[in-house]
Amino acid sequence: MSRSEVIPTGAVPADGSRSGAPIVRLEGVSKVYGRGETAVVALRDVDLAIGPGEFVAITGPSGSGKSTLMHIIGCLDRPTSGRLYIEGQDVSRLSEARLAALRNRRIGFVFQSFHLMPRETVLRNVEWPLIYAGVPPARRRQRALEVLAQVGMAHRVHHRPQELSGGERQRVAIARALVNDPAVILADEPTGNLDSANGEQVLALLEELNAQGRTIVLVTHDMAIAHRARRLIRVRDGRVEYDGGSAPLGRESGP
Amino acid sequence: MRVRELLGVAFRSIQAGGLRSFLSVLGIVIGVAAVIALVSVGQGATLQIQSQLTSLGSNLLTIIPAARTASGGRISQEQLSDLTMELADELPAAAPAVTAATGLVQTRATLVVGASNLSALVLGVGDAYGTLLNYRPIAGRFLQPRDGRERRMAVALGFGVAQDLFGSEAPVGREITLVFSGRPVAGVVVGVMEPKGALFFSNFDRQVYVPLETLVARGIVPDRVGSYLAQTRPGVSVDDAVAQVTFFFDRRLREPGLVEVASQQALVNAVTQATGTMTLLLGAIAGIALLVGGIGIMNVMLVAVAERTHEIGVRMAIGARRADILRQFLAESTALSVVGGVVGLVLGWAGGWALSRALRFPFVISTQSVLLAIGFSMAVGIFFGIYPARRASRLDPVEALRYE
Numbered sequence: 001m002s003r004s005e006v007i008p009t010g011a012v013p014a015d016g017s018r019s020g021a022p023i024v025r026l027e028g029v030s031k032v033y034g035r036g037e038t039a040v041v042a043l044r045d046v047d048l049a050i051g052p053g054e055f056v057a058i059t060g061p062s063g064s065g066k067s068t069l070m071h072i073i074g075c076l077d078r079p080t081s082g083r084l085y086i087e088g089q090d091v092s093r094l095s096e097a098r099l100a101a102l103r104n105r106r107i108g109f110v111f112q113s114f115h116l117m118p119r120e121t122v123l124r125n126v127e128w129p130l131i132y133a134g135v136p137p138a139r140r141r142q143r144a145l146e147v148l149a150q151v152g153m154a155h156r157v158h159h160r161p162q163e164l165s166g167g168e169r170q171r172v173a174i175a176r177a178l179v180n181d182p183a184v185i186l187a188d189e190p191t192g193n194l195d196s197a198n199g200e201q202v203l204a205l206l207e208e209l210n211a212q213g214r215t216i217v218l219v220t221h222d223m224a225i226a227h228r229a230r231r232l233i234r235v236r237d238g239r240v241e242y243d244g245g246s247a248p249l250g251r252e253s254g255p
Numbered sequence: 256m257r258v259r260e261l262l263g264v265a266f267r268s269i270q271a272g273g274l275r276s277f278l279s280v281l282g283i284v285i286g287v288a289a290v291i292a293l294v295s296v297g298q299g300a301t302l303q304i305q306s307q308l309t310s311l312g313s314n315l316l317t318i319i320p321a322a323r324t325a326s327g328g329r330i331s332q333e334q335l336s337d338l339t340m341e342l343a344d345e346l347p348a349a350a351p352a353v354t355a356a357t358g359l360v361q362t363r364a365t366l367v368v369g370a371s372n373l374s375a376l377v378l379g380v381g382d383a384y385g386t387l388l389n390y391r392p393i394a395g396r397f398l399q400p401r402d403g404r405e406r407r408m409a410v411a412l413g414f415g416v417a418q419d420l421f422g423s424e425a426p427v428g429r430e431i432t433l434v435f436s437g438r439p440v441a442g443v444v445v446g447v448m449e450p451k452g453a454l455f456f457s458n459f460d461r462q463v464y465v466p467l468e469t470l471v472a473r474g475i476v477p478d479r480v481g482s483y484l485a486q487t488r489p490g491v492s493v494d495d496a497v498a499q500v501t502f503f504f505d506r507r508l509r510e511p512g513l514v515e516v517a518s519q520q521a522l523v524n525a526v527t528q529a530t531g532t533m534t535l536l537l538g539a540i541a542g543i544a545l546l547v548g549g550i551g552i553m554n555v556m557l558v559a560v561a562e563r564t565h566e567i568g569v570r571m572a573i574g575a576r577r578a579d580i581l582r583q584f585l586a587e588s589t590a591l592s593v594v595g596g597v598v599g600l601v602l603g604w605a606g607g608w609a610l611s612r613a614l615r616f617p618f619v620i621s622t623q624s625v626l627l628a629i630g631f632s633m634a635v636g637i638f639f640g641i642y643p644a645r646r647a648s649r650l651d652p653v654e655a656l657r658y659e
Contacts, residue, residue, distance in 0.1 A: 076572060076652045097576045104574020111656075115569040119267045131260050132574040176573065 021088055022049040023183045023215050024073050029082035031068050031238075042068040044238040045082070050184070050217065055210040057218045057229035057246065065238040067188070070219045074107050074186045075099050087183055104132050108177025112189035114169040116161040122148065122172050123157040129180045147175040151205060167198030174205060184215040191225060203228055261586040268559065269591055276591060279555035282548025283595030283635065284602065287628045289541035291603025292610060294624045297534030299607075299616030301527055306617075308523045310389060310451070314493070315519035316353070316500055318483040321512055337508050338480045340467050343381060345507075346483070350499035352491040357381030358467055358480035366463065367432040367439075368420045375416050376457075377433065379467035379476060385411075385448075387486050390459065395427035395446030403468035408433065408442035414450040415460035433465075435475050493518045542631070548595065549635035556588045556643035567647055568655025581648040588640025589633055596632030600625060 031043040042065045050056055050073075060066040071077035072084060075091060083092045086106055091099065103109075116125045123144055130140035148154050151171040161169055170190060177185050187206060191199030207228065210216050220226050227246050234242040269276045320335060340358035347353050360379040365372055384390070385397035392411065402409040410431055417426050426444045433440045442465070451459040471478045487496035497516045505511040560567070567580055575583075604620060611618040 071653050074572070076656070097578070100571065100574055100576040100579075103572060109572045111569070115565070115656075117566060117569070119271050128570070129573045131257075132570075132576070132579060180574070 020052050022051050022085070023054075023087055024048070024050040024217075025085040025088075026072070026079075027083045027085070029072060029079040029084060031065075031072065031077070032080045041238055043072070043079070046238075046240055048233070048240065048243070050215065052183075052215055053210070053213050054231055055207070055216045055218070055229045056231045056233060057220060057226035058233045058235060059220055059223065059226045060235035060241070062221065064235045066219055066221075066235045068238075069235060070186055070188055070217070073184075073217065074109060075103050100132075104129055105180050106183040108174075108180070108182035108185040110170070110173050110177050110185060110187040110190045112192040114161070114166070114173045114193070116169055116172060116176075118161055121158050121160060122153065122164070125161065125172060126176045126179050129176060133180060144175070144179055147178045148172070150178065151175045165198065166194050167201050170194060170198070170202050171205060174202070174209075178209070178214075184217055185209070186217050186219070188219045189221070190218070191220075191222075199225075258586075261582055262590060264583055265587040265590040268587055269594065272555070272559075275555060275558075279551045280548070280591055280595030280598070282551040283545065283592050283632050284548075284599040286541055286543075286545030286548045287596045287599025287632055288603035288606060289544050290538055290628050290631075291600055291620070291624060292606035293537035293541055294534055295603070295607030295618065295620050296610045296614065296616065297530060297537055298619040298621060298624075299611045300614075301530040301534070302619055303616045304526045304530065305523055307452075308519060308526065314487040314489065314496075315387060316485040316487060316493075316496060317517045317519075318485065318500060318504065318514050319517075320482075321515045334508065334510070334513055336477070336479050338483075338514075339478050340381070340471060340480050342504070342507060343480070343483050343485075346485055346500065346503060349503045350485075350496070352488050352496035352499045353485045354488050355383040355387060356483055356485035357383040357387060359384070359482050359484060360467055360470060360476050360479075361481055362435065362470070362476055364463075365434040366416070366420060367434060368429065371420055373416070373419055375413075376462045377435075377470075378462055378464050379470040380464055381467055383486075384464065384484065387484050390451060391449050392446035393449045394425070395444070397446055397448070398464060398466050402445070403466035406466075406469050406472045408440055408465060408469055408473075409445045410442045411446045411448055411464040412444060413448055413458075413460045413462045413464075415458070416463055417444075417447040433463075438475075440473065440475070487518075493520045545631055545635055548632075549592070549639040552588050552592050552595075552636060553639035553643060555591070556584060556640055557646070559587070560584065560643050560647040563647075564650060564655050564658040567650050568652050568658065571650075571652035572656060577648040580650075581644045584644035584647045585637060585640045588643065589636035592632045592636030592639075593629065596629050599632070600628055603628070 026046050026048040029043055029046045030041070033040045033042060046069065058066050058069060068077065072079055075084075075086070079092060083090055085091065086102060091102060094102065117128070123141070126144040126148055127140050130143060135143070145154065145157065148157055151174050153168060153171050153175060156164060156168065161172065164172065174185075185206075190202055190206070194202060203225065206216055206218065218225070218229055226232055229246050232242065232244065232246040233240055320338060343356040343358040346356040357380050362377050362379070363374060364377045365374050378384075380398070382398045382400050382403065385392075391397070393414070395411075397411050398409055410433070412420070412426060420426065420431075421429070426447055429444045431442050431444055433442055448459070448464070470476045485500060487493060497518055500516050501514075504514045504516075508514070570580060607620060608618050
């Protein structure tokens with residue numbers, strides 16, 4: 001947690017360029033499900049780098065491979081071939097336990113359906129990554145309250161998720177993603193289950209976090225949302241079809 | 256992940272499970288309750304029989320004519336007539352391991368006091384009988400050596416007989432007529448014995464005790480003793496005493512194997528062993544109930560894993576290792592069965608208490624059976640929790656997250 005002081009807030013290149021050592025780097029990553037005749041290729045030879053402080057949207061139609069790409073970046077899945085580097089470390093051959101520790105400390109997940117634990121309080125939900133990291137109770141409580149305050153949920157810490165609105169739940173989920181001070185936040189359709197007002201709040205929160213220097217990867221099929229990011233990666237048929245600036249609507253099908 | 260967090264999650268899900276959690280542990284509850292109650296009753300019964308046996312007097316040897324001789328033939332009348340009451344007087348001197356001995360003859364008589372009469376078993380015994388059996392008078396005295404020497408018909412009444420004959424009157428010093436096969440003999444009540452109850456086939460309270468010498472001298476019974484009782488010296492091994500007594504009788508009767516010498520200890524051991532086997536058997540049956548209970552736990556845990564597949568995926572995404580998931584579900588199944596075990600312990604305790612009250616046994620709950628029940632239910636929880644927990648921990652995070 002002492003990392004939170006080390007994070008260079010505000011030191012983001014204005015253009016969101018890939019300057020500096022990349023947080024996430026994929027080299028020739030392919031993912032094949034199954035074998036032989038029935039094999040399905042989800043990703044084909046993807047090269048990609050995401051630098052610190054970037055706000056990237058990954059988009060593409062369903063079945064394009066964007067979910068697989070997110071799972072691989074999130075270390076939930078392993079590439080069939082190619083390499084994945086997180087903060088310069090080759091994680092392709094890490095053990096399951098090391099991968100779990102990596103997800104725990106360097107990656108923060110935000111899901112479409114929030115995925116909070118229904119029987120636990122808001123505070124407890126946010127504490128879980130710290131529990132898995134072995135942080136002692138007093139410190140993890142303090143840290144959880146800190147991030148809950150950051151997302152504007154300090155007033156609801158002892159409620160259960162089902163007592164909160166969708167927008168509030170997603171803000172708690174973002175707090176949970178932030179609590180271990182990850183290198184990157186992976187948000188998978190974070191506004192998909194929210195009305196537009198709440199969705200807007202969540203997007204604004206993500207933008208605010210990015211402005212503070214947090215690297216954010218947003219996975220969405222909604223182009224309007226994708227354009228809130230500064231960089232757009234469009235995936236189709238397992239390949240990166242477009243990777244570049246997030247131009248206004250209608251002009252995104254770039255080079 | 257620390258124990259506190261593990262137990263926290265476990266108890267929250269058990270609580271959330273509600274009725275389902277309760278039903279799934281019912282098998283454990285019943286199994287543990289059965290173990291505790293049955294073992295308690297078994298141990299109470301053992302204790303009851305043991306205390307009755309030791310109340311007969313410790314270190315007691317019983318010497319009875321063998322049904323057959325060692326060489327296989329029947330015991331002749333002549334050989335039986337060698338079993339005189341005098342042998343009892345010689346025994347302590349000849350066998351140093353024996354402190355006292357008495358011969359014993361049984362006959363029946365009708366007891367008449369004024370207008371009331373009743374038929375009772377009359378035991379002709381030596382004065383040592385009371386000491387040997389730890390049997391004390393509550394009024395008057397027991398037989399004394401003088402009674403026999405002077406051929407007096409001194410009568411010590413069993414508690415029940417005294418009550419029936421005399422009611423609320425004081426029996427000591429009263430005259431009593433004993434009618435042996437139509438022959439009346441005048442006697443005097445010298446004492447009333449304490450209530451002792453029944454053991455095996457003799458009810459002490461329904462008997463009366465008179466000097467054996469008087470019975471023989473007056474020709475009421477022949478000088479042929481039915482059995483002997485002997486008390487071993489404290490600190491002497493029972494086996495040594497049995498050997499000495501056997502040697503004495505074999506030499507005096509000039510043929511080995513005419514009598515059988517049984518120690519009270521051997522009887523206690525036999526009874527203890529029998530009830531112990533019974534307790535073990537009851538425990539084993541209850542153990543099967545526990546095993547069935549374990550299957551209930553496994554069942555509900557498999558359902559829990561299936562239902563929480565998605566949660567498992569989320570936990571893996573936020574950094575739970577497979578070991579964390581394994582421990583979480585093991586903690587839950589163990590907590591579930593231990594809760595069942597504790598409930599079963601309370602119910603079994605109550606059940607054992609009620610049963611021992613109903614059967615008039617002393618109530619015993621041994622620490623061992625409590626530890627065994629709790630330990631066993633914990634083991635059942637771990638054992639039957641391993642498979643579901645492993646299944647949970649081996650889920651693929653991507654698959655688990657996709658699962659709705």
